[in-house]
Amino acid sequence: MSFLRQAWAVAAKDLRSEIRSKESINASVAFALVILLLFSFAFDPTSDQVREIAGGLLWLVFAFAGTLILNRSFARELVNDCLDALLASPVSGAQLFLGKVIANFLILLAVELACLPVFTIFYNVHWTQSIWLLFVVMLLGNWGLTVIGTLFSAMTVNLRLRELMLPMLVYPMMIPALMGAIQLSSVLVSGEPLAADNQIWFRVLVAFDVIFTLLSLALVETVLVG
Amino acid sequence: MRTKLIVLLSALAGGLLIWNLHTIFLRVPDEASQGAVFRVFYFHFPSAVTSFTLFFVAMFSALVYLRTRDLRFDAAAAAINEVAFAFATITLITGMIWGRIIWGIWWAWDPRITSYFICLLMYFGYFMMRRAVDEPHRRARLSAVLSILASVDIVIVWKSIEWFRTQHPGPVLEIRGGGGMAPGMEAPLFWNCVALLLLETSLVLVRMRQQSIQGEIESLRRYVHAF
Numbered sequence: 001m002s003f004l005r006q007a008w009a010v011a012a013k014d015l016r017s018e019i020r021s022k023e024s025i026n027a028s029v030a031f032a033l034v035i036l037l038l039f040s041f042a043f044d045p046t047s048d049q050v051r052e053i054a055g056g057l058l059w060l061v062f063a064f065a066g067t068l069i070l071n072r073s074f075a076r077e078l079v080n081d082c083l084d085a086l087l088a089s090p091v092s093g094a095q096l097f098l099g100k101v102i103a104n105f106l107i108l109l110a111v112e113l114a115c116l117p118v119f120t121i122f123y124n125v126h127w128t129q130s131i132w133l134l135f136v137v138m139l140l141g142n143w144g145l146t147v148i149g150t151l152f153s154a155m156t157v158n159l160r161l162r163e164l165m166l167p168m169l170v171y172p173m174m175i176p177a178l179m180g181a182i183q184l185s186s187v188l189v190s191g192e193p194l195a196a197d198n199q200i201w202f203r204v205l206v207a208f209d210v211i212f213t214l215l216s217l218a219l220v221e222t223v224l225v226g
Numbered sequence: 227m228r229t230k231l232i233v234l235l236s237a238l239a240g241g242l243l244i245w246n247l248h249t250i251f252l253r254v255p256d257e258a259s260q261g262a263v264f265r266v267f268y269f270h271f272p273s274a275v276t277s278f279t280l281f282f283v284a285m286f287s288a289l290v291y292l293r294t295r296d297l298r299f300d301a302a303a304a305a306i307n308e309v310a311f312a313f314a315t316i317t318l319i320t321g322m323i324w325g326r327i328i329w330g331i332w333w334a335w336d337p338r339i340t341s342y343f344i345c346l347l348m349y350f351g352y353f354m355m356r357r358a359v360d361e362p363h364r365r366a367r368l369s370a371v372l373s374i375l376a377s378v379d380i381v382i383v384w385k386s387i388e389w390f391r392t393q394h395p396g397p398v399l400e401i402r403g404g405g406g407m408a409p410g411m412e413a414p415l416f417w418n419c420v421a422l423l424l425l426e427t428s429l430v431l432v433r434m435r436q437q438s439i440q441g442e443i444e445s446l447r448r449y450v451h452a453f
Contacts, residue, residue: 151375155368159358168354172347173375211378219371222292226367 010099055185
């Protein structure tokens with residue numbers, strides 16, 4: 001229990017800092033709105049075709065906006081050598097990582113919940129029938145994105161060209177989770193029930209979350225400390 | 227000693243490749259439904275299998291580095307990944323040539339092909355990241371972690387042919403539960419796997435030698451700049 005309590009202490013610190021400064025949330029919500037606007041120039045936002053690709057659009061927005069949050073996750077600790085202080089504290093690398101993942105997960109979830117109504121209005125999408133299932137997909141997809149994204153945030157924090165390296169490394173890794181989330185969201189948004197061959201994507205999402213959570217917890221000490 | 231090994235492996239690989247080319251182009255008949263283009267398979271499959279094997283060998287080398295902290299294993303992992311990346315690209319290109327003739331398009335957005343491309347992007351990131359880190363042990367640690375994560379995706383690629391509905395042809399070899407190829411057509415495939423593996427091993431050894439020479443030059447340069 002103390003493992004989770006200490007991880008939560010790190011998460012609470014990050015959340016408190018984010019609530020006070022709002023630097024990641026403001027930037028990523030604004031960025032998400034800009035992407036939603038830009039999509040409307042690429043195709044007709046009122047056409048029926050939008051329903052078929054709505055899941056894909058939504059997750060692309062979340063992935064792009066999420067990178068802004070993930071980029072700041074470890075980079076904000078560089079000022080005044082806070083990262084060294086955190087590593088020197090009694091909190092283990094895995095606890096520090098899990099705390100960061102929880103904080104990023106909640107911040108990204110808040111961004112997603114802020115974007116959803118805007119997306120519904122802009123693109124005239126109705127998903128009231130399957131809102132809870134969609135929420136489950138959001139939680140699973142979101143966890144996948146934040147786990148792998150936070151690990152890469154830790155890996156790239158001290159690299160040259162950090163802002164370039166993170167998206168270049170993290171997007172190919174995220175793709176299985178994004179594929180699963182996009183497939184399921186597209187079906188749910190179009191109002192159709194989940195067919196048997198969509199179940200595989202649920203399994204892909206859950207497997208991705210479990211495998212990469214365990215791998216990341218096992219490897220993060222190597223990444224952060226050596 | 228290493229030079230002799232490189233020359234020996236290269237000669238073996240070269241001889242075997244020439245003999246294989248003779249068999250594939252002059253002795254093996256055209257496939258009944260696909261015609262002459264099926265010969266692409268003799269290069270597509272061996273480069274796919276051997277590059278996947280090398281990616282895993284590189285991952286094990288990276289794991290050995292994490293255990294021993296000996297930079298030679300990191301250098302080996304990097305060299306192996308470079309060669310594997312080149313042969314994985316050959317797999318993708320030969321697959322595209324085959325797809326253009328049989329399916330009529332260069333690129334089908336099929337899970338197997340897409341996930342293979344994702345693998346290449348990941349390893350491209352691996353090389354970019356290596357260039358972005360100067361401190362050797364830090365570079366080795368991060369590369370090892372990335373290699374392990376990427377290998378998980380390779381398993382997804384490997385299994386995707388069975389997990390997902392895909393346009394990619396199913397297993398044809400008897401050892402993977404396929405229907406098997408006609409007598410005389412399967413043997414050159416395995417011989418080409420051996421030839422490419424020998425070629426890749428010699429390329430890895432050459433690359434490792436280049437790396438050690440590069441390391442020596444850099445240390446000499448630092449030594450000169452110190453005065």
